[in-house]
Amino acid sequence: MFLEIKQLSKSFQNDLIVDRLSLSLDQHRTLSILGKSGCGKTTLLKLIAGLETADQGSIRVNGEDMSGKTPAERKIVYLYQEDLLFPHLSVRGNIGFGLKLQKIPASDIKEQVDLMIQRLELQGQGDKMPHQLSGGQRQRVSFGRAIITNPRLLLLDEPFGSLDVGTRQRMQELFKELTALYGITSLFVTHDLKEAILMGDDIGLMKKGSLQVYPDKQDFLLDPGTGVRSEIEFWESLLKPNY
Amino acid sequence: MKSKPAFGLLFFFLLGLLPFAAALVYALLYSLGIVGILSEGVSLAYWHQVLQSGELLGSFLYSALLAGTGVVLSVTLALWISMGLRTSLQHRFWSLLLYFPLAIPGMVASFLSIQLLSKAGFFSRISMKLGWIDRLQEFPDWINDSYGIGIILTFVLIVSPFFVILFSNVYQNERIAELSTLAYSLGAHGKQVFWQVTLPILFSKTKRIMILYFIFLLGSYEIPLVLGQESPQMLSVLIIRELKQFDLKLIPEGYVVAVAYTVVIAIAALLVFRRREVQVHE
Numbered sequence: 001m002f003l004e005i006k007q008l009s010k011s012f013q014n015d016l017i018v019d020r021l022s023l024s025l026d027q028h029r030t031l032s033i034l035g036k037s038g039c040g041k042t043t044l045l046k047l048i049a050g051l052e053t054a055d056q057g058s059i060r061v062n063g064e065d066m067s068g069k070t071p072a073e074r075k076i077v078y079l080y081q082e083d084l085l086f087p088h089l090s091v092r093g094n095i096g097f098g099l100k101l102q103k104i105p106a107s108d109i110k111e112q113v114d115l116m117i118q119r120l121e122l123q124g125q126g127d128k129m130p131h132q133l134s135g136g137q138r139q140r141v142s143f144g145r146a147i148i149t150n151p152r153l154l155l156l157d158e159p160f161g162s163l164d165v166g167t168r169q170r171m172q173e174l175f176k177e178l179t180a181l182y183g184i185t186s187l188f189v190t191h192d193l194k195e196a197i198l199m200g201d202d203i204g205l206m207k208k209g210s211l212q213v214y215p216d217k218q219d220f221l222l223d224p225g226t227g228v229r230s231e232i233e234f235w236e237s238l239l240k241p242n243y
Numbered sequence: 244m245k246s247k248p249a250f251g252l253l254f255f256f257l258l259g260l261l262p263f264a265a266a267l268v269y270a271l272l273y274s275l276g277i278v279g280i281l282s283e284g285v286s287l288a289y290w291h292q293v294l295q296s297g298e299l300l301g302s303f304l305y306s307a308l309l310a311g312t313g314v315v316l317s318v319t320l321a322l323w324i325s326m327g328l329r330t331s332l333q334h335r336f337w338s339l340l341l342y343f344p345l346a347i348p349g350m351v352a353s354f355l356s357i358q359l360l361s362k363a364g365f366f367s368r369i370s371m372k373l374g375w376i377d378r379l380q381e382f383p384d385w386i387n388d389s390y391g392i393g394i395i396l397t398f399v400l401i402v403s404p405f406f407v408i409l410f411s412n413v414y415q416n417e418r419i420a421e422l423s424t425l426a427y428s429l430g431a432h433g434k435q436v437f438w439q440v441t442l443p444i445l446f447s448k449t450k451r452i453m454i455l456y457f458i459f460l461l462g463s464y465e466i467p468l469v470l471g472q473e474s475p476q477m478l479s480v481l482i483i484r485e486l487k488q489f490d491l492k493l494i495p496e497g498y499v500v501a502v503a504y505t506v507v508i509a510i511a512a513l514l515v516f517r518r519r520e521v522q523v524h525e
Contacts (some may be wrong), residue, residue, distance in 0.1 A: 051427070080421065101429065
């Protein structure tokens with residue numbers, strides 16, 4: 001398994017946020033994690049990224065133990081809920097930020113950034129500053145900035161939560177295209193049922209710090225605890241003639 | 244609804260711009276010998292006199308050097324305090340302590356500096372008690388000295404708290420903590436985060452305030468009046484000295500210095516704001 005997490009726990013003061021959580025994920029696959037606010041989704045991602053320290057448990061990526069490694073050493077990129085862009089850098093500067101840190105020659109950075117701008121459908125926007133972009137464009141830049149560094153693992157924390165329906169749909173399609181193109185392995189956290197089903201190759205449900213990963217999507221759809229059945233019943237009730 | 248902004252502009256023009264413009268025109272006319280009790284008609288003699296003497300240029304360079312050094316040291320100190328002691332500054336006691344120097348008037352700060360830094364002052368006496376010097380006279384000249392050390396230290400005392408507060412607010416408003424975490428996640432190390440994220444964001448958001456503070460210090464009066472030397476003098480001190488001299492025929496020279504100073508600062512300010520417009524779209 002590419003990502004293996006065993007018995008991971010984290011408490012803040014006396015609150016147990018992540019409770020002996022285990023999961024595994026193959027390379028080049030996306031695991032959707034569905035969960036309500038406060039269930040520990042964000043903390044789980046921050047533990048994997050090295051932005052928080054676990055109380056116990058282990059995280060291994062491609063067989064390598066991540067304990068004691070700094071976020072920079074892990075090569076795992078955590079994508080915020082919001083489209084957090086560096087305000088002093090242009091679109092081009094933001095996308096190329098991670099490459100610049102790796103001290104890649106400027107000509108190579110330019111080439112890769114230009115290609116990414118094209119793939120993100122941001123042609124002609126490269127020299128704009130973050131405050132001159134729309135929400136969807138900002139999110140695309142944020143996404144491209146993470147992918148271009150070719151991370152071992154991409155962690156997405158409700159990345160499209162603030163977007164309108166149309167933009168969100170387009171971003172979901174773009175995410176699928178680019179993760180397939182770059183062979184990205186990712187964890188996609190969301191509280192949106194439909195998005196969880198659409199985005200993940202595998203799917204899991206997180207409740208009170210524990211995660212249940214389903215063997216396949218059918219099992220997820222049939223589990224009453226996921227809310228899929230009640231959602232279907234709601235829409236079917238709308239279609240009944242005497243409603 | 245539209246009359247409100249128009250009224251505001253008129254108010255600003257009448258109370259803000261008009262008196263300043265009138266004073267500048269009066270100073271210009273005075274410097275050209277057109278007005279004044281002993282005016283002898285239009286003449287560029289006062290301008291020639293001031294520009295040839297070199298005192299204006301010397302004073303300008305001296306003022307710019309002291310103001311620039313004051314701003315650079317204040318910004319550096321404020322950066323160190325605001326970034327290094329970020330958690331401590333959230334405590335009420337430390338934040339109150341920080342606000343305190345902002346309430347000290349320039350004149351009081353100057354006398355405080357004399358009490359602390361002069362040869363008979365606090366640090367001199369402490370140094371003698373500790374055996375670092377044998378006599379008070381051996382303590383270095385920091386007051387009315389040729390390098391303006393007393394002036395610069397007093398500038399730092401009154402300006403750095405403002406920058407600490409400014410940097411702390413920008414740090415929070417621009418969410419630099421989260422951006423730093425993001426940079427770490429993208430592979431940055433501690434120094435890279437500071438030089439490529441924290442510092443550029445703080446500077447890009449505060450650079451115009453730094454320039455305005457430089458202009459403010461360039462024209463400061465009380466501190467260089469009390470702590471400065473006879474020559475060269477900082478601009479405001481030189482202007483007042485020229486305007487108050489006994490020979491009434493030489494008063495126009497004071498207005499020459501005042502007009503030249505105002506024009507240079509106005510042009511510099513215009514350039515700064517013009518550059519801002521261009522940079523937004525870079």
